[in-house]
Amino acid sequence: MPIQERRPTAPNKDIDVVRLRGLGFGYDDRPSVLRDVNLILPHGSFHFLTGPSGAGKSTLLRLMTLGERPQTGRISLFGQDVTQIPRSAIPAMRQRMGVVFQEFRLLDHLSAFDNVALPLRLNGERPRDYVQDVAEMLRWVGLGGRFEALPPSLSGGEKQRLAIARAVITRPRLILADEPTGSVDRAMGEKLMRLFVSLNKLGATILIATHDEDMAERYGAGLLRLEDGYLRQLVPSQRPPEHQPHPEGAAV
Amino acid sequence: MSANPSVIRKPLPVPGTLLPRERSGERWLAAVIAVLCFLATLSAIGALAADRAAHGWAGELRGEATVQVRPRVDESGPTAAARAAETLSAVQGVEEAYALDRKASERLLAPWVGEAVLPDLPLPHLVVVRLDEKHPASAPTLSRALAEAGLDASVDDHSLWRGEVERAAGIVTVLAIAAFVLIAGATAAVIAYATRAGMAAQADIIETLSLNGASDGHVAGLYQARFGKLALSAGVAGAVMAGLAMALLRLLGGEAGLTPALPVRFSDLLAIVVCPVLAAVTAILAARFTALAKLSGRG
Ligand SMILES: Nc1ncnc2c1ncn2[C@@H]1O[C@H](COP(=O)(O)OP(=O)(O)O)[C@@H](O)[C@H]1O
Ligand SMILES: [Mg+2]
Numbered sequence: 001m002p003i004q005e006r007r008p009t010a011p012n013k014d015i016d017v018v019r020l021r022g023l024g025f026g027y028d029d030r031p032s033v034l035r036d037v038n039l040i041l042p043h044g045s046f047h048f049l050t051g052p053s054g055a056g057k058s059t060l061l062r063l064m065t066l067g068e069r070p071q072t073g074r075i076s077l078f079g080q081d082v083t084q085i086p087r088s089a090i091p092a093m094r095q096r097m098g099v100v101f102q103e104f105r106l107l108d109h110l111s112a113f114d115n116v117a118l119p120l121r122l123n124g125e126r127p128r129d130y131v132q133d134v135a136e137m138l139r140w141v142g143l144g145g146r147f148e149a150l151p152p153s154l155s156g157g158e159k160q161r162l163a164i165a166r167a168v169i170t171r172p173r174l175i176l177a178d179e180p181t182g183s184v185d186r187a188m189g190e191k192l193m194r195l196f197v198s199l200n201k202l203g204a205t206i207l208i209a210t211h212d213e214d215m216a217e218r219y220g221a222g223l224l225r226l227e228d229g230y231l232r233q234l235v236p237s238q239r240p241p242e243h244q245p246h247p248e249g250a251a252v
Numbered sequence: 253m254s255a256n257p258s259v260i261r262k263p264l265p266v267p268g269t270l271l272p273r274e275r276s277g278e279r280w281l282a283a284v285i286a287v288l289c290f291l292a293t294l295s296a297i298g299a300l301a302a303d304r305a306a307h308g309w310a311g312e313l314r315g316e317a318t319v320q321v322r323p324r325v326d327e328s329g330p331t332a333a334a335r336a337a338e339t340l341s342a343v344q345g346v347e348e349a350y351a352l353d354r355k356a357s358e359r360l361l362a363p364w365v366g367e368a369v370l371p372d373l374p375l376p377h378l379v380v381v382r383l384d385e386k387h388p389a390s391a392p393t394l395s396r397a398l399a400e401a402g403l404d405a406s407v408d409d410h411s412l413w414r415g416e417v418e419r420a421a422g423i424v425t426v427l428a429i430a431a432f433v434l435i436a437g438a439t440a441a442v443i444a445y446a447t448r449a450g451m452a453a454q455a456d457i458i459e460t461l462s463l464n465g466a467s468d469g470h471v472a473g474l475y476q477a478r479f480g481k482l483a484l485s486a487g488v489a490g491a492v493m494a495g496l497a498m499a500l501l502r503l504l505g506g507e508a509g510l511t512p513a514l515p516v517r518f519s520d521l522l523a524i525v526v527c528p529v530l531a532a533v534t535a536i537l538a539a540r541f542t543a544l545a546k547l548s549g550r551g
């Protein structure tokens with residue numbers, strides 16, 4: 001699996017990767033979608049975010065990716081309050097997280113290979129430094145034969161896998177995924193979930209929005225439910241049994 | 253670097269451009285910039301030539317003075333004029349002075365007044381003075397010499413005309429510079445408009461780049477690179493056309509160019525190099541400021 005550490009910077013394990021306090025947000029200048037959301041994602045935790053369609057799961061992820069600003073409350077990421085973060089500081093913040101968007105957000109004019117390489121290019125890495133890693137990641141998500149394919153020629157499931165490959169290629173400390181297995185069959189869904197589990201074992205903090213509450217049980221992850229603008233923690237994030245300090249992970 | 257020779261030996265894929273090309277829009281834009289650069293190059297060459305022409309004319313006027321002699325009652329006009337010419341020849345700073353005889357004066361005037369009336373016409377008695385180009389004698393010096401010789405005469409050193417020519421040349425130069433500035437402004441406006449249109453059409457792509465960690469500067473850089481390259485190549489096309497047009501005029505004008513109207517020199521064709529570079533710089537700056545303003549919500 002293509003999940004060796006790329007960056008040997010040791011994260012501070014004591015800080016909470018995400019902290020939301022009293023978060024309120026709506027698209028009409030009133031906090032109508034999210035009313036009072038409180039959430040802490042400790043370092044290395046694995047949560048599923050559930051809730052009915054339209055509950056605001058995607059909206060909550062959008063606030064965490066700094067695509068929208070909250071109307072009330074505070075957000076902190078990686079121990080830093082980002083509620084009023086200046087625009088110029090956002091890119092550096094985003095480079096530390098991997099996001100799988102519900103609508104994929106692939107670049108249709110770029111090949112599958114270039115789509116996955118995008119965050120690395122924007123980080124200033126050069127092709128000879130990332131070409132093998134990107135190729136390996138594409139093979140791992142089952143797109144080994146489709147390096148040159150343009151996204152419009154891919155099936156829904158293939159696009160989804162491409163979107164996941166791009167989100168995790170930088171081995172981000174925080175992974176936010178919005179319905180990442182919604183378009184793939186069950187077997188591929190399981191395989192992709194194993195990717196997230198592996199990244200979690202290496203220390204990534206993970207939040208996956210889904211309507212499938214069973215998944216949380218299957219993976220022994222924490223379960224959050226968003227409803228009527230409030231967030232409830234149904235199951236705390238208990239680390240999966242096999243989640244012991246990994247020899248490789250601990251070494252970094 | 254982990255070594256997998258079979259992968260390393262393969263040529264690296266060339267990364268695709270982050271912004272998709274918009275061919276139809278770019279052709280239109282390239283045509284407009286080529287035309288603007290054509291005009292800018294013409295006005296630059298025109299300004300250089302006008303400046304040179306003005307210098308030439310002013311120089312010719314400076315090298316000459318005209319003296320009108322009013323004969324005294326006891327002296328005939330031609331005699332007075334001949335005496336004046338003799339007097340002036342001796343003045344320092346005068347190369348040569350000669351009286352225009354009646355025939356020469358008549359030849360000058362015939363086209364205006366007609367042959368028939370000429371014999372009855374009282375003509376002024378003129379002396380043409382060619383001055384030393386390096387140290388020309390001043391008008392007062394000439395007047396003093398004439399007065400000392402007991403001659404009643406007025407000296408015209410053409411300073412009035414020279415001023416007029418220099419003023420006219422100055423106006424032509426200012427007009428050419430104004431045209432140049434206006435063209436540069438139009439180029440900037442066109443690029444700003446194209447940047448805004450491109451960003452509106454590609455808002456989704458910009459959003460995706462930004463969500464993947466691209467900074468505003470990075471996104472602006474993409475538009476700078478696109479429009480800078482486009483302006484450079486379109487500018488070269490326009491400037492080369494202008495250069496060809498000017499070179500053709502120069503060849504048709506023969507050895508002396510279009511002198512005295514427009515003494516174009518082949519060295520003026522350097523404007524062909526300068527204009528496209530200025531077009532590219534203008535485009536880069538316009539694209540950058542427009543993109544940054546739009547990204548930060550000020551555009
Ligand atoms: N860009 C938007 N503009 C206006 N309303 C929106 C926008 N995106 C989502 N909404 C509304 O916000 C609410 C929450 O949507 P969303 O976050 O997509 O829910 P979920 O992901 O849980 O299905 C819905 O009522 C939806 O209609
Ligand atoms: Mg959603």
